[in-house]
Amino acid sequence: MSQSAPPHQQTQSFGARLRRAMDTRGPLCVGIDPHASLLTDWGLNDDVAGLERFTLTVVEALADRVAVLKPQSAFFERFGSRGIAVLERAVEDGRAAGALVLMDAKRGDIGSTMGAYAATYLTPGSPLFSDAVTLSPYLGFGSLRPALDAARDGGSGVFVLALTSNPEGAEVQRSTADDGRSLAQVMLDHMREENAGAQPLGSVGAVVGATLGESGADLDINGPLLAPGIGAQGAAPEDLPRVFGRQTGNVLPSVSRGVLRHGPGAAGLREAAARFAEASRAAVAGAGGTATR
Numbered sequence: 001m002s003q004s005a006p007p008h009q010q011t012q013s014f015g016a017r018l019r020r021a022m023d024t025r026g027p028l029c030v031g032i033d034p035h036a037s038l039l040t041d042w043g044l045n046d047d048v049a050g051l052e053r054f055t056l057t058v059v060e061a062l063a064d065r066v067a068v069l070k071p072q073s074a075f076f077e078r079f080g081s082r083g084i085a086v087l088e089r090a091v092e093d094g095r096a097a098g099a100l101v102l103m104d105a106k107r108g109d110i111g112s113t114m115g116a117y118a119a120t121y122l123t124p125g126s127p128l129f130s131d132a133v134t135l136s137p138y139l140g141f142g143s144l145r146p147a148l149d150a151a152r153d154g155g156s157g158v159f160v161l162a163l164t165s166n167p168e169g170a171e172v173q174r175s176t177a178d179d180g181r182s183l184a185q186v187m188l189d190h191m192r193e194e195n196a197g198a199q200p201l202g203s204v205g206a207v208v209g210a211t212l213g214e215s216g217a218d219l220d221i222n223g224p225l226l227a228p229g230i231g232a233q234g235a236a237p238e239d240l241p242r243v244f245g246r247q248t249g250n251v252l253p254s255v256s257r258g259v260l261r262h263g264p265g266a267a268g269l270r271e272a273a274a275r276f277a278e279a280s281r282a283a284v285a286g287a288g289g290t291a292t293r
């Protein structure tokens with residue numbers, strides 16, 4: 001007798017769902033970052049109504065075509081509970097229209113508090129339940145255990161900061177551990193262990209900035225590599241092979257302002273996203289296609 005999955009449970013791992021989404025829709029994550037300046041540029045007020053209009057416009061324009069939407073939680077939190085309500089709607093509508101939703105919240109805390117974050121973002125049935133969430137491992141990778149377990153149990157994923165796109169990140173992430181590895185490499189090695197044996201792709205991803213130039217790190221973690229920094233921060237899809245080398249096929253390039261500045265019309269947003277997706281696909285193909293182990 002076949003058993004059906006319990007309500008809300010994903011039947012496939014996040015890594016498998018992401019692989020399929022990138023292959024069918026193109027390797028692109030579009031960030032939903034409602035900066036006050038963007039609201040103004042779109043002719044909207046910097047208030048909850050403006051936030052809602054901006055967010056729903058992006059979701060309606062893109063959720064049926066891009067692989068991943070990444071709401072940046074900070075821009076919603078600044079409006080308090082009514083901003084969080086808009087965020088909940090973005091997650092629900094985005095997922096319903098077929099996009100995977102990655103919550104960019106960069107949570108990190110002691111393990112017992114991580115349990116609460118896991119309940120918020122990674123436990124099916126929670127109002128902010130997302131396909132994946134960003135996490136900071138710099139309280140120690142082991143402190144992420146409740147989130148790693150919840151992601152595995154719920155069929156969702158996590159993206160763990162390794163080498164971030166901002167220049168300030170290096171003073172922490174490039175510093176060396178007792179055994180000579182960089183802290184970023186220590187974290188990447190933990191991620192590889194978490195993803196061991198996963199097919200076609202693990203569900204524990206790393207955040208590695210597209211702005212870095214040659215990363216100098218071993219990025220072979222058998223998991224997705226979220227690459228922010230394209231567009232407003234100066235990187236381009238053409239830079240990906242130099243940063244990611246043989247792992248370019250597992251890269252999920254991420255663009256926020258580079259797409260959002262083409263609103264408020266749906267056509268402008270769609271054309272910008274399509275251009276980034278096509279350029280990213282070409283960069284992956286030029287680097288040898290999807291990475292396999």
Ligand SMILES: O=c1ccn([C@@H]2O[C@H](COP(=O)(O)O)[C@@H](O)[C@H]2O)c(=O)[nH]1
Nearest residue numbers: 031072164165228229232233255256257
């Ligand atoms: O290393 C990192 C990690 C996360 N981000 C986030 O991505 C977007 C980038 O927005 P752009 O407008 O495309 O610059 C933003 O939400 C950051 O918080 C990152 O930039 N770098």
